[in-house]
Amino acid sequence: MRRGEPDTAPNGRPDAPGGAATRPPSQADVAALAGVSSQTVSRVVSGRAKVEEATRRRVVDAMQILGYRANTAARALATGRFHTIGVLGFTFGAHGNARTLQAISEQAQDAGYSVTVMTVRRHTEGALREAVTALGDQAVDGIVLIDPQILDRPGLELPTGVPVVISDGNPDRRYPSVNNDQTAGARGAVDHLLGLGHRTVWHLAGPRDSYAAQQRAAAWHAALKAAGVPIPPIVYGDWSAQSGYEAGRAIATAGEATAVFAANDHMALGLMRALDDAGVSVPGDLSVVGFDDVAEAAFFKPPLTTVHYDFEQLGRECVSLLLRLIAEPSADARVAVAPTPLIVRGSTAPPPSRAGGSGRH
Amino acid sequence: MRRGEPDTAPNGRPDAPGGAATRPPSQADVAALAGVSSQTVSRVVSGRAKVEEATRRRVVDAMQILGYRANTAARALATGRFHTIGVLGFTFGAHGNARTLQAISEQAQDAGYSVTVMTVRRHTEGALREAVTALGDQAVDGIVLIDPQILDRPGLELPTGVPVVISDGNPDRRYPSVNNDQTAGARGAVDHLLGLGHRTVWHLAGPRDSYAAQQRAAAWHAALKAAGVPIPPIVYGDWSAQSGYEAGRAIATAGEATAVFAANDHMALGLMRALDDAGVSVPGDLSVVGFDDVAEAAFFKPPLTTVHYDFEQLGRECVSLLLRLIAEPSADARVAVAPTPLIVRGSTAPPPSRAGGSGRH
DNA sequence: ACAGTATGAACGGACACTTGA
DNA sequence: CTCAAGTGTCCGTTCATACTG
Numbered sequence: 001m002r003r004g005e006p007d008t009a010p011n012g013r014p015d016a017p018g019g020a021a022t023r024p025p026s027q028a029d030v031a032a033l034a035g036v037s038s039q040t041v042s043r044v045v046s047g048r049a050k051v052e053e054a055t056r057r058r059v060v061d062a063m064q065i066l067g068y069r070a071n072t073a074a075r076a077l078a079t080g081r082f083h084t085i086g087v088l089g090f091t092f093g094a095h096g097n098a099r100t101l102q103a104i105s106e107q108a109q110d111a112g113y114s115v116t117v118m119t120v121r122r123h124t125e126g127a128l129r130e131a132v133t134a135l136g137d138q139a140v141d142g143i144v145l146i147d148p149q150i151l152d153r154p155g156l157e158l159p160t161g162v163p164v165v166i167s168d169g170n171p172d173r174r175y176p177s178v179n180n181d182q183t184a185g186a187r188g189a190v191d192h193l194l195g196l197g198h199r200t201v202w203h204l205a206g207p208r209d210s211y212a213a214q215q216r217a218a219a220w221h222a223a224l225k226a227a228g229v230p231i232p233p234i235v236y237g238d239w240s241a242q243s244g245y246e247a248g249r250a251i252a253t254a255g256e257a258t259a260v261f262a263a264n265d266h267m268a269l270g271l272m273r274a275l276d277d278a279g280v281s282v283p284g285d286l287s288v289v290g291f292d293d294v295a296e297a298a299f300f301k302p303p304l305t306t307v308h309y310d311f312e313q314l315g316r317e318c319v320s321l322l323l324r325l326i327a328e329p330s331a332d333a334r335v336a337v338a339p340t341p342l343i344v345r346g347s348t349a350p351p352p353s354r355a356g357g358s359g360r361h
Numbered sequence: 362m363r364r365g366e367p368d369t370a371p372n373g374r375p376d377a378p379g380g381a382a383t384r385p386p387s388q389a390d391v392a393a394l395a396g397v398s399s400q401t402v403s404r405v406v407s408g409r410a411k412v413e414e415a416t417r418r419r420v421v422d423a424m425q426i427l428g429y430r431a432n433t434a435a436r437a438l439a440t441g442r443f444h445t446i447g448v449l450g451f452t453f454g455a456h457g458n459a460r461t462l463q464a465i466s467e468q469a470q471d472a473g474y475s476v477t478v479m480t481v482r483r484h485t486e487g488a489l490r491e492a493v494t495a496l497g498d499q500a501v502d503g504i505v506l507i508d509p510q511i512l513d514r515p516g517l518e519l520p521t522g523v524p525v526v527i528s529d530g531n532p533d534r535r536y537p538s539v540n541n542d543q544t545a546g547a548r549g550a551v552d553h554l555l556g557l558g559h560r561t562v563w564h565l566a567g568p569r570d571s572y573a574a575q576q577r578a579a580a581w582h583a584a585l586k587a588a589g590v591p592i593p594p595i596v597y598g599d600w601s602a603q604s605g606y607e608a609g610r611a612i613a614t615a616g617e618a619t620a621v622f623a624a625n626d627h628m629a630l631g632l633m634r635a636l637d638d639a640g641v642s643v644p645g646d647l648s649v650v651g652f653d654d655v656a657e658a659a660f661f662k663p664p665l666t667t668v669h670y671d672f673e674q675l676g677r678e679c680v681s682l683l684l685r686l687i688a689e690p691s692a693d694a695r696v697a698v699a700p701t702p703l704i705v706r707g708s709t710a711p712p713p714s715r716a717g718g719s720g721r722h
Numbered sequence: 723a724c725a726g727t728a729t730g731a732a733c734g735g736a737c738a739c740t741t742g743a
Numbered sequence: 744c745t746c747a748a749g750t751g752t753c754c755g756t757t758c759a760t761a762c763t764g
Contacts, residue, residue: 072500073437074734098459273660299634435755
């Protein structure tokens with residue numbers, strides 16, 4: 001039914017009859033109704049040029065009547081700008097990413113940008129290429145990479161020509177990144193525990209391929225080294241409470257640790273549960289510190305001492321930086337990092353006194 | 362630098378010199394390089410028409426060399442299809458919505474669709490209109506409404522002309538919806554508790570404006586009524602653990618309840634924490650059932666008995682239905698609901714024996 | 723007549739330039 | 744000469760149709 005004058009209603013006013021709407025109203029329709037040229041409609045819409053007030057009103061009224069909405073595709077085609085940013089990640093279902101995405105969405109919306117989410121499947125080769133391809137199909141003005149380890153994927157090629165900002169990523173790479181101060185957070189956790197008198201602090205780390213996990217582990221290591229205390233082996237989890245539980249069983253069995261710094265709150269929860277099952281009291285026998293400060297952490301039993309992480313600010317800063325780079329590709333990419341204060345609750349205490357014996361088994 | 366022949370390189374091959382890429386390659390560029398017409402390139406891209414194999418190869422090679430990506434805006438303009446679905450909600454940072462969004466994203470991607478997230482701010486009038494306007498700006502082929510109470514907003518007008526599917530929404534409304542079986546889930550929770558011998562079951566509900574919360578509360582009410590047991594007053598929370606904690610204090614103070622069905626796991630967590638603080642043992646003195654079955658619920662103390670909720674299936678079904686409606690607006694909107702089985706863990710038990718006295722204060 | 727290929731008009735909006743008071 | 748409004752071209756694709764060997 002494209003260009004056929006015979007079988008279609010005249011282009012001028014396609015939805016006049018009460019039937020199904022043929023197509024959305026265009027600038028031309030508005031112009032016709034308002035008795036002006038479509039150029040004038042464009043002026044009114046963009047607000048970038050002078051239009052006489054009376055004319056403007058007529059146009060606005062016509063838009064109202066017809067229910068005119070600008071066609072983003074046409075606008076994007078003409079301007080080369082999509083007013084859309086893409087967010088690329090493994091998953092948006094996980095706590096931290098979800099909060100970051102929400103902040104990104106709000107900040108982008110305030111700036112008049114839409115947000116397109118692009119999921120990279122963890123385990124399929126093809127899907128990876130697909131997601132990135134879609135992102136490269138000239139549909140976004142910029143990209144926030146929310147799971148930076150995606151960059152380690154072989155065969156990955158981020159689209160060139162659009163700016164990319166990495167959320168919580170490796171600053172050594174070729175893209176600018178926005179980071180909360182994970183190092184300070186981890187150090188704060190370790191120092192808190194050492195300050196309570198613990199001889200050393202164990203670490204329940206996130207997965208090896210996570211940059212955030214690596215950073216936290218490195219900061220933990222550095223803090224112990226700086227304090228000159230022995231460095232226990234790292235125990236690895238996968239961010240899940242389940243993995244924390246398994247780690248907790250191992251730690252309880254080993255029976256050496258008096259303090260554990262977990263790389264996120266969910267693992268800390270599983271850890272505490274395993275310790276409880278093993279008859280190890282938290283914080284009486286063993287102190288636990290988490291990371292993230294999820295809203296539930298204060299209601300764990302015991303309430304979890306944890307490092308507060310500001311995902312919202314992270315997301316907002318990513319958008320700010322990205323929009324700056326979109327407007328001015330050579331813009332300064334410095335970004336202020338958000339602090340990561342330690343929230344002390346009930347899961348940490350001085351180690352059990354030597355006098356009382358370590359005999360908790 | 363638009364149409365000026367004088368000050369611009371000839372349109373034919375703008376990025377030939379090694380300088381900064383002027384603009385992405387177009388079909389015309391590919392066609393020129395391959396020595397065919399751009400129409401032939403279009404055919405190769407769409408695969409919808411016969412092209413001689415040798416020609417096809419030349420075109421594909423040319424696309425490779427130039428790094429050609431189809432311009433989605435131009436395609437959308439020409440076809441009227443955006444291959445994008447919009448997801449509209451209050452927040453994607455909350456647990457359930459985040460998981461649903463992730464499932465939507467994956468399912469949409471598999472079908473070749475992008476996903477645009479549109480956040481409606483809870484408390485600003487203007488922003489609401491803005492979000493919906495953006496969504497209505499002819500940029501999506503369909504919408505999944507993930508927070509159906511958005512529909513209750515005064516002045517809200519969802520764009521017409523694109524199909525809308527509601528996730529977990531009121532089926533009485535004008536849009537088709539996909540629902541997990543919340544009613545069965547809530548009934549299962551209540552029946553489980555009554556089956557354990559509790560005289561009645563209290564309900565810690567979600568916020569009044571949430572349709573999901575309403576449905577769970579209604580099912581709880583119906584189950585009690587069907588059992589012919591007394592119906593305690595509803596206690597309201599806001600989904601947060603904090604609100605669960607406050608409710609828990611009130612319930613502990615009242616001292617009447619022996620069983621509480623909480624409308625989500627996070628409130629159940631706060632509830633249990635408050636009970637513990639008040640010296641009420643769970644499940645010894647009081648049983649608690651949650652709703653959602655978050656991954657952490659098994660690691661609460663005690664492990665939470667809860668109704669399992671399949672957000673992933675919910676999201677997938679929403680996309681399936683929406684794509685069906687996009688392809689065929691009059692398609693059948695029936696959708697199979699996912700079961701919501703009760704997962705029995707450690708937070709439920711028979712009520713304290715009357716003999717032992719109810720005297721826990 | 724047949725198989726492939728070339729042609730040119732939309733799609734809706736933006737913008738440089740032009741025209742009318 | 745200023746300022747509001749109009750004209751015409753182009754953005755990159757798709758699709759119907761005309762063309763060619």
